Amino acid sequence: MVSFLLKRLLQSIIVMLTVALIAFSMFQFVGDPINNMVGQDTTQVERDALKEKLGLNDPFIVQFGRFAWNAAQGDFGVSYKYKTPVSDLIFERMPATLELAFVSAILALVLGIPLGVYTALKRNGWLSKVIMTTSLVGVSLPTFLTGILLILFFGVILRWLPTFGRGDVVEIGSWATGFLTVSGLQSLILPSFTLALFQLTLIMRLVRAEMLEVLRTDFVKFAKARGLPDRSVHFKHALKNTLVPVITITGLQLGSLIAFAIITESVFQWPGMGLLFIQAVADVDIPIMAAYLVLIAFFFVLINMIVDILYYAVDPRLRSSDG
Amino acid sequence: MQLGGFVTDRLIFLGTMNIGRFDKMKLRHGLMAAAAAATLAVSPLAQAETFKFAFQGNLSSLDPHSLNETFLLSSLNNVYEGLVLYDENLTIVPGLAESWETIEPTKWKFNLRKGVKYHDGSDFTAEDVVFSWQRALGEGSDQIARASKIKNIEVVDDHTIIIETPAPNPILTSDLVNIYIMDKGWSEKNNATKATSASDANSANYANLHSNGTGPFMVTEHKPDVKTIYKRFDGYWGSMKSNVTTVEFTPIKEAATRVAALISGELDLVYPVPVQDWKRLEEAKGVKPLAGPEARTIFLGMDQGRDELLHSNVKGKNPFKDIKVRQAFAHAINLEAIKKKVMRGAATPSGLMVAPQINGWQKELNTPYAYDPAKSKELLAAAGYPDGFEVTMDCPNNRYVNDEKICQAVVSMLAKVGVKIDLLAQPKSKYFGKVLATGGYDTSFYLLGWTPGTMDTENVLSSLLMCQNKEEKKGMFNLGNYCNPKVDELAAKVGSETDQTKRNAMIAEAFKLVQDEVGYLPLHQQPLSWGASDRVTVNQRADNQLDFRYVVVNK
Numbered sequence: 076m077v078s079f080l081l082k083r084l085l086q087s088i089i090v091m092l093t094v095a096l097i098a099f100s101m102f103q104f105v106g107d108p109i110n111n112m113v114g115q116d117t118t119q120v121e122r123d124a125l126k127e128k129l130g131l132n133d134p135f136i137v138q139f140g141r142f143a144w145n146a147a148q149g150d151f152g153v154s155y156k157y158k159t160p161v162s163d164l165i166f167e168r169m170p171a172t173l174e175l176a177f178v179s180a181i182l183a184l185v186l187g188i189p190l191g192v193y194t195a196l197k198r199n200g201w202l203s204k205v206i207m208t209t210s211l212v213g214v215s216l217p218t219f220l221t222g223i224l225l226i227l228f229f230g231v232i233l234r235w236l237p238t239f240g241r242g243d244v245v246e247i248g249s250w251a252t253g254f255l256t257v258s259g260l261q262s263l264i265l266p267s268f269t270l271a272l273f274q275l276t277l278i279m280r281l282v283r284a285e286m287l288e289v290l291r292t293d294f295v296k297f298a299k300a301r302g303l304p305d306r307s308v309h310f311k312h313a314l315k316n317t318l319v320p321v322i323t324i325t326g327l328q329l330g331s332l333i334a335f336a337i338i339t340e341s342v343f344q345w346p347g348m349g350l351l352f353i354q355a356v357a358d359v360d361i362p363i364m365a366a367y368l369v370l371i372a373f374f375f376v377l378i379n380m381i382v383d384i385l386y387y388a389v390d391p392r393l394r395s396s397d398g
Numbered sequence: 399m400q401l402g403g404f405v406t407d408r409l410i411f412l413g414t415m416n417i418g419r420f421d422k423m424k425l426r427h428g429l430m431a432a433a434a435a436a437t438l439a440v441s442p443l444a445q446a447e448t449f450k451f452a453f454q455g456n457l458s459s460l461d462p463h464s465l466n467e468t469f470l471l472s473s474l475n476n477v478y479e480g481l482v483l484y485d486e487n488l489t490i491v492p493g494l495a496e497s498w499e500t501i502e503p504t505k506w507k508f509n510l511r512k513g514v515k516y517h518d519g520s521d522f523t524a525e526d527v528v529f530s531w532q533r534a535l536g537e538g539s540d541q542i543a544r545a546s547k548i549k550n551i552e553v554v555d556d557h558t559i560i561i562e563t564p565a566p567n568p569i570l571t572s573d574l575v576n577i578y579i580m581d582k583g584w585s586e587k588n589n590a591t592k593a594t595s596a597s598d599a600n601s602a603n604y605a606n607l608h609s610n611g612t613g614p615f616m617v618t619e620h621k622p623d624v625k626t627i628y629k630r631f632d633g634y635w636g637s638m639k640s641n642v643t644t645v646e647f648t649p650i651k652e653a654a655t656r657v658a659a660l661i662s663g664e665l666d667l668v669y670p671v672p673v674q675d676w677k678r679l680e681e682a683k684g685v686k687p688l689a690g691p692e693a694r695t696i697f698l699g700m701d702q703g704r705d706e707l708l709h710s711n712v713k714g715k716n717p718f719k720d721i722k723v724r725q726a727f728a729h730a731i732n733l734e735a736i737k738k739k740v741m742r743g744a745a746t747p748s749g750l751m752v753a754p755q756i757n758g759w760q761k762e763l764n765t766p767y768a769y770d771p772a773k774s775k776e777l778l779a780a781a782g783y784p785d786g787f788e789v790t791m792d793c794p795n796n797r798y799v800n801d802e803k804i805c806q807a808v809v810s811m812l813a814k815v816g817v818k819i820d821l822l823a824q825p826k827s828k829y830f831g832k833v834l835a836t837g838g839y840d841t842s843f844y845l846l847g848w849t850p851g852t853m854d855t856e857n858v859l860s861s862l863l864m865c866q867n868k869e870e871k872k873g874m875f876n877l878g879n880y881c882n883p884k885v886d887e888l889a890a891k892v893g894s895e896t897d898q899t900k901r902n903a904m905i906a907e908a909f910k911l912v913q914d915e916v917g918y919l920p921l922h923q924q925p926l927s928w929g930a931s932d933r934v935t936v937n938q939r940a941d942n943q944l945d946f947r948y949v950v951v952n953k
Contacts, residue, residue: 107831
């Protein structure tokens with residue numbers, strides 16, 4: 076077990092270093108950060124001096140080495156644009172993104188599983204067909220468009236929900252939460268639904284497929300033959316057996332919810348990490364971009380590792396091959 | 399508590415109504431109206447003093463010397479002030495200086511305002527002016543260009559100073575507008591005597607996230623890129639039109655979200671609004687587009703410096719060095735069509751490199767080159783390019799109003815006279831990194847926009863029209879290196895001539911030379927495009943700045 080963990084840890088470090096290296100090599104192509112840091116009247120001499128001071132004239136590998144060394148010590152540098160430490164900026168924004176991702180994941184599960192069960196049971200019902208078709212439309216619309224359409228309908232036409240932002244937040248320690256105010260909760264609805272839509276459809280289709288398979292198995296037929304009520308067969312026997320892959324997928328998808336919140340966040344001006352990142356791309360704020368990408372890589376690595384460890388604990392075959 | 403009483407009153411009033419079958423319907427409507435009124439009452443929007451606005455970019459710092467950028471200077475001018483201020487029409491009016499006079503061509507005496515308090519209650523004195531100038535001139539500052547227009551500041555007494563300039567400078571006050579004054583004591587106490595800079599290793603500069611100015615508003619909350627809240631400063635020395643007590647700023651990057659937030663009534667003002675959305679705002683209730691001419695001139699530039707163009711199929715020579723080719727380009731571009739099709743009628747075609755709001759604008763010279771494709775073809779043939787040639791055009795796609803679309807229009811217009819343009823439209827970071835000095839002026843043909851920071855022609859002459867000269871820091875944004883020694887000579891004189899009539903004559907002469915030689919191809923002044931709720935009256939200044947002093951919430 077220990078050697079397995081160590082191996083995984085080593086692999087994780089390599090993954091993160093690779094991500095950082097790829098990210099860094101891409102920064103050479105995003106443009107000139109200096110022009111975003113000074114006004115039009117700033118002379119060339121001052122621009123050159125700033126560039127030299129930031130170390131942007133050093134060779135790529137030196138810049139990367141410096142970044143990796145500092146990052147290993149927890150120092151992600153200072154944002155070019157905001158002139159504040161990047162770690163402060165990211166940690167300030169993290170609650171917004173995590174809350175959004177969390178609510179989206181819950182939404183996707185709470186709506187996805189019942190819908191999946193329903194469409195599996197009433198395979199030929201008209202409502203199932205409607206749900207399946209709508210879900211196709213929902214999944215094929217780009218997030219950006221879904222978001223804008225929702226804003227138009229619920230924000231502009233009906234005026235039920237706010238069109239942007241996070242509403243009022245309450246600070247608990249350093250964690251700013253939107254869960255405790257009315258406007259905070261209202262503001263969550265549209266963006267979390269937009270973000271959840273894809274996962275929702277995914278989970279629904281997964282549950283449906285698994286259910287259809289399980290319903291054909293002998294033990295379900297036997298349960299029915301024993302005369303057990305439908306409700307008990309469907310939910311106790313069948314659904315339970317479909318949930319294993321659903322949980323795995325949901326866990327893994329949590330990483331992508333956090334990572335792909337970028338578009339949702341920029342449509343709704345949701346002040347999370349993704350918005351910070353997309354703004355940083357426009358401003359060529361290299362320290363923020365680098366830190367964000369490494370952090371996202373870290374999330375993925377972490378979630379994957381947890382899932383791996385869970386497998387290891389659950390599946391005895393892995394253990395025996397190891398020993 | 400108040401809210402509860404309000405609703406009950408309404409219900410009692412309704413209760414006395416005659417309740418029949420028909421009236422029950424009415425009652426329900428009445429209840430809904432009461433509920434709606436109640437929501438309005440809780441919503442801060444209904445408190446007539448809060449003003450909420452959004453801009454596409456963010457307020458990157460509260461340090462007034464950290465970045466020479468329009469939005470930052472515009473926002474912070476409500477918090478900090480210079481010795482002089484702009485009024486709603488961009489006329490210079492007394493600010494922290496009550497009056498001034500030129501005692502020698504290079505010496506100006508300023509009488510500072512007495513009784514001015516900073517937000518923390520300390521007094522404004524001459525020492526603060528000297529301190530702020532040195533800070534603006536020092537390490538990390540992005541206002542060095544402005545601050546270096548001052549050679550020395552002599553303190554006569556607490557409220558009198560003498561500013562010495564390196565050379566006679568008729569437009570010194572235009573530079574003073576944006577050198578904001580900070581309190582020396584406050585800055586020293588908080589270890590913020592240097593301007594905030596990203597290259598600062600321990601850059602936890604206090605002034606980056608905190609402020610203490612003399613302006614009518616103080617920042618009470620500032621979360622970079624999330625929200626900034628300003629509260630009215632009761633101890634402000636001046637009087638103002640505004641009745642606003644709280645200003646809430648949110649950056650909203652996506653134009654569609656910005657416009658939706660305005661229409662839904664969550665915001666009172668958003669800018670910029672895409673020109674394409676004007677119709678939507680006109681049709682929507684309670685909001686309107688605010689359009690006006692901006693002082694920014696959009697123009698095309700051509701590489702006239704190199705002996706061979708970097709990006710063209712013409713080898714061994716530079717076609718733009720031939721005046722006939724430049725004339726041919728000028729006559730091939732249809733400014734009216736760009737105005738009508740690309741800018742939805744909202745641009746002002748221009749023959750000059752400056753806008754009418756800029757000091758030194760010449761009305762007689764503002765006629766654009768005539769649109770005449772036939773003549774253009776003839777000129778190209780006469781220059782030895784009967785079948786045209788190929789050249790790459792650099793264009794930003796997120797900097798100016800419809801920048802990429804303008805470039806596309808230019809490409810198709812030039813195609814009609816046989817010139818094949820390879821369009822390279824990129825985000826501004828990439829674009830500026832390529833075409834500016836840092837990228838080695840890597841361009842053959844480009845689109846650029848310019849608002850002189852001083853609102854004076856001199857800035858345009860020295861930045862865009864003078865020959866590139868690294869040592870003297872002239873022509874640094876003359877990307878194509880248009881160069882005429884006569885223009886240089888005139889521009890230098892304009893910089894120090896204090897007689898306005900003589901100065902104007904020299905400006906006119908310089909512009910005439912550039913125009914006759916087709917040094918540049920001016921296109922238009924782009925429109926300012928804001929969207930505002932009917933709740934508020936704002937002043938849309940031609941330099942695209944929002945001054946809270948002129949924001950009035952209508953009652």
